[in-house]
Amino acid sequence: MNLLISLGIEGTAEKTGIGIVDSDGNVLAMAGKQLYPEEGGIHPREAAEHHAKWIPQLIPQAMEEAGLSYKDIDFISFSQGPGLGPALRTVATSARTLALSLNVPIVGVNHCIGHVEIGKLDTGARNPVTLYVSGGNSQVIAYESGRYRIFGETLDIAIGNCLDHFGRETGLGHPGGPVVEKLAKEGSYIDLHYVVKGMDFSFSGLLSAALRAHKNGERIEDIC
Structure with missing residues (x-):
């Protein structure tokens, strides 16, 4: 069976990321750009504009790093949420546009599960209890009965x-x-x-x- 190759687009908040992986879990390319606000926190509109600017530039960069042509891509994946609304819409639009142009399927990915799964892939851990901490989430998560379950989480802020x-x-x-x-x-x-x-x-x-x-x-x- 031939390996499937996915091009993924991440943009839930201030980081724009493009990743290319195969179905064996090999990371073929990663390219990213982070928004650093001049003051204060992340403004959703600024995050969306950041993604709109960098996604078209980072995709060719990742493709070149992976040594692939666009006909090698089997499907497009994208961060479906949770995240900042305007940023998520920009990413979803970019993913749909690319998938339509390549005539390949599109898959939405939960950002939180992506964090957990890449940790499992990187460490080789099987059935772990995961402490998931990020900008907007702090949770104790494990996979049980065919789904991820939250066993503990922050009571206020992440x-x-x-x-x-x-x-x-x-x-x-x-x-x-x-x-x-x-x-x-x-x-x-x-x-x-x-x-x-x-x-x-x-x-x-x-x-x-x-x-x-x-x-x-x-x-x-x-x-x-």
């Missing part, structure tokens, strides 16, 4: 939102995660309260404690 909010409020910029991670390597532990209830967790209290510590003059490296 850890990614927490880090981005902290970055904006303290002047570290957006996205906050990479900067916080870098500074944390230069700091020492201090007490910051957080909440875990069973398999659920909460980050709003942790964010408040971190911002309060910053206001009180604690070293930013230690808070991170």
Whole structure:
């Protein structure tokens, strides 16, 4: 049986991504471009414009990296959600247009499941319990009885939102995660309260404690 090849388009928020994979799980190409807002968080309209600009440029780049021609593509996949509405519509329109031009099927993919499945592919894990943390999601997920089930999740904000909010409020910029991670390597532990209830967790209290510590003059490296 010949391998099937999929070209995927990702654009749920501020990152535009093109990936090409085969049915054996081999990643043939990856190309991406991230939007860095001048201030504040991600504006949905700006994210959509970012995708509209970069998707047409990244697809040829990925095709060249994979060493393929468009007739080698068997179907188009795209991030169907969850995500920012305008960004998702831009991605869906791009995917449909490309699929129609190539006369191949189109497959919508849940962004969250994509995160989990690529982790399984990369590690070779079988039937794992997954801690899925991203900009807008923080969940404990496992596959049971033919479907993914959520066994625990954030009760308020996701850890990614927490880090981005902290970055904006303290002047570290957006996205906050990479900067916080870098500074944390230069700091020492201090007490910051957080909440875990069973398999659920909460980050709003942790964010408040971190911002309060910053206001009180604690070293930013230690808070991170």
